[in-house]
Amino acid sequence: MDVQTAAVDGRMFIDGTRTWAASGSTFEAIDPSIGRPFAAVALGDAGDVDAAVRASRQAIDGGWSGLPPVRRVRILNRLAALIRERATELAELESLDVGKPLRQARDDVTAAAGYFEFFAGVADKVFGSSIPLGAGLVDFTLRESLGISAQIVPWNYPLRLASRGIAPALACGNAVVATPSAEAGLSVVRLAELAVEAGLPGGVFNVVTGGRETGAALTAHSDINHITFTGSVPTGITIMKAAADHVVPVTLELGGKSPNLVFADADLERAAASSASTLMQNAAQTCTAPTRLLIDVSARDRFVELLAKRIRAIRLGRGLEDPDMGPVVSERQMQRVLDFIDAGARDGARAVTGGARATGRDLAGGYFIEPTLLDDVVPGTRLEQEEIFGPVLTVTTFNSTEEAIAIANGTPYGLVTGIWTRDLARALAVATAVKSGQVRINGYSAEGSIGLPFGGYRRSGFGREQGVEALANYTQIKNVMINFG
Ligand code: NAD
Numbered sequence: 171m172d173v174q175t176a177a178v179d180g181r182m183f184i185d186g187t188r189t190w191a192a193s194g195s196t197f198e199a200i201d202p203s204i205g206r207p208f209a210a211v212a213l214g215d216a217g218d219v220d221a222a223v224r225a226s227r228q229a230i231d232g233g234w235s236g237l238p239p240v241r242r243v244r245i246l247n248r249l250a251a252l253i254r255e256r257a258t259e260l261a262e263l264e265s266l267d268v269g270k271p272l273r274q275a276r277d278d279v280t281a282a283a284g285y286f287e288f289f290a291g292v293a294d295k296v297f298g299s300s301i302p303l304g305a306g307l308v309d310f311t312l313r314e315s316l317g318i319s320a321q322i323v324p325w326n327y328p329l330r331l332a333s334r335g336i337a338p339a340l341a342c343g344n345a346v347v348a349t350p351s352a353e354a355g356l357s358v359v360r361l362a363e364l365a366v367e368a369g370l371p372g373g374v375f376n377v378v379t380g381g382r383e384t385g386a387a388l389t390a391h392s393d394i395n396h397i398t399f400t401g402s403v404p405t406g407i408t409i410m411k412a413a414a415d416h417v418v419p420v421t422l423e424l425g426g427k428s429p430n431l432v433f434a435d436a437d438l439e440r441a442a443a444s445s446a447s448t449l450m451q452n453a454a455q456t457c458t459a460p461t462r463l464l465i466d467v468s469a470r471d472r473f474v475e476l477l478a479k480r481i482r483a484i485r486l487g488r489g490l491e492d493p494d495m496g497p498v499v500s501e502r503q504m505q506r507v508l509d510f511i512d513a514g515a516r517d518g519a520r521a522v523t524g525g526a527r528a529t530g531r532d533l534a535g536g537y538f539i540e541p542t543l544l545d546d547v548v549p550g551t552r553l554e555q556e557e558i559f560g561p562v563l564t565v566t567t568f569n570s571t572e573e574a575i576a577i578a579n580g581t582p583y584g585l586v587t588g589i590w591t592r593d594l595a596r597a598l599a600v601a602t603a604v605k606s607g608q609v610r611i612n613g614y615s616a617e618g619s620i621g622l623p624f625g626g627y628r629r630s631g632f633g634r635e636q637g638v639e640a641l642a643n644y645t646q647i648k649n650v651m652i653n654f655g
Pocket residue numbers: 322323324325326349350351352353380381382383384385386387389400401402403405406408409423424425426456457557558559
């Protein structure tokens with residue numbers, strides 16, 4: 171075991187307390203930068219899930235959902251402040267667990283604090299409405315909490331994505347049972363612990379570690395009232411079926427195959443810089459990553475050259491040493507990505523740079539893949555259609571705006587679309603035509619994006635996270651009519 175083993179607490183968090191699984195079972199958390207275990211983690215089963223759900227129910231019955239909302243505001247703001255205070259500790263844990271560069275893990279911590287600040291800001295503004303019915307009648311709506319929100323957290327951004335779902339759930343007065351992925355998610359347990367330190371009553375926010383079976387036990391539990399899931403389409407389908415058994419609503423974010431349309435009149439330097447940075451960001455294990463580059467054929471050579479130059483300069487290394495790009499999360503994920511690259515080669519794709527496992531003295535044992543740019547990628551091939559979730563950008567050319575839109579819409583996904591052009595009319599025409607929950611024109615990220623509603627069209631899922639729209643996921647509407655005539 172690594173020297174850090176002693177420092178990392180692998181227990182889960184139920185009813186305000188760190189605890190091992192009742193069975194005593196554990197699994198190993200692997201540091202993907204070296205391919206070696208760094209902690210033993212509690213392997214929760216259906217019994218532990220039941221204990222967490224019961225703790226949540228007791229917290230609700232004990233008055234959590236009926237608290238004056240302004241008290242929830244204070245707790246969530248205190249939690250945000252604690253997250254910022256413990257930024258170094260949280261970022262190091264996330265970097266160790268996921269393999270991402272420390273700077274990126276710090277950005278995740280800032281985003282996590284941002285989610286709690288944003289939803290603290292709206293926790294006492296979950297307004298209902300008044301509906302006119304004429305003389306002698308008053309009618310109004312109440313937006314009430316749902317109860318227990320089950321949150322299945324993926325491994326790519328455990329802290330950030332847990333906060334994205336848990337902050338609005340708590341803001342609306344729900345209790346939460348979260349289960350992170352077995353690949354990575356120890357920061358989610360630490361988040362729950364900090365929440366209690368911030369004043370959240372024990373039992374309101376529980377975390378059961380384990381993985382697939384734990385997630386399945388949670389979604390099968392008869393006393394949950396809602397499910398938030400972020401992950402792959404097949405698992406999303408399984409979860410919808412589990413939710414159907416109990417008739418509970420689900421919020422699904424199922425990833426994407428986001429196209430990035432670069433027109434010949436675009437600022438190619440900026441578009442190339444943006445593409446290279448999305449490749450480095452978490453080794454492109456990001457649901458929103460615009461990995462499918464669609465380039466105007468007349469700008470293709472210049473753009474590919476600019477981009478390849480930037481990609482060749484990317485420095486790989488262990489997350490904690492803060493390189494430009496870290497490893498992918500697991501050996502399985504590495505193999506999956508390499509299989510995609512091989513399948514692409516068989517379908518005629520050409521590696522401009524990268525295309526293999528990255529090796530070297532400093533990378534020994536880690537799950538590193540060379541940052542890869544593949545040209546001549548044919549629409550409809552597996553490489554162009556399926557979510558790779560690794561550091562691979564694909565290039566496909568188009569001859570007209572219509573063709574670009576057709577290729578952009580040519581996968582089952584619809585999460586984000588990037589557009590690069592100086593022609594605003596064209597940008598807006600494309601933005602309207604694409605089947606995508608978000609469109610980003612001439613820039614892929616912006617400060618304050620927590621306020622933007624985020625979610626998918628088509629197989630990318632449904633329901634909106636972030637922004638005030640997220641409140642719809644975590645409340646139910648009660649209509650009250652009074653006849654005083
Ligand atoms: P996955 O969809 O299998 O798992 C995601 C989460 O769901 C994990 O926490 C897992 O423990 C849990 N889970 C798995 N089976 C479950 C079940 N039956 N019931 C309840 N919970 C269950 O994803 P993965 O295997 O970790 O990764 C595979 C692919 O999924 C990736 O390569 C990527 O394409 C995609 N993915 C997307 C995102 C995203 O942000 N949209 C995140 C992670 C993975």
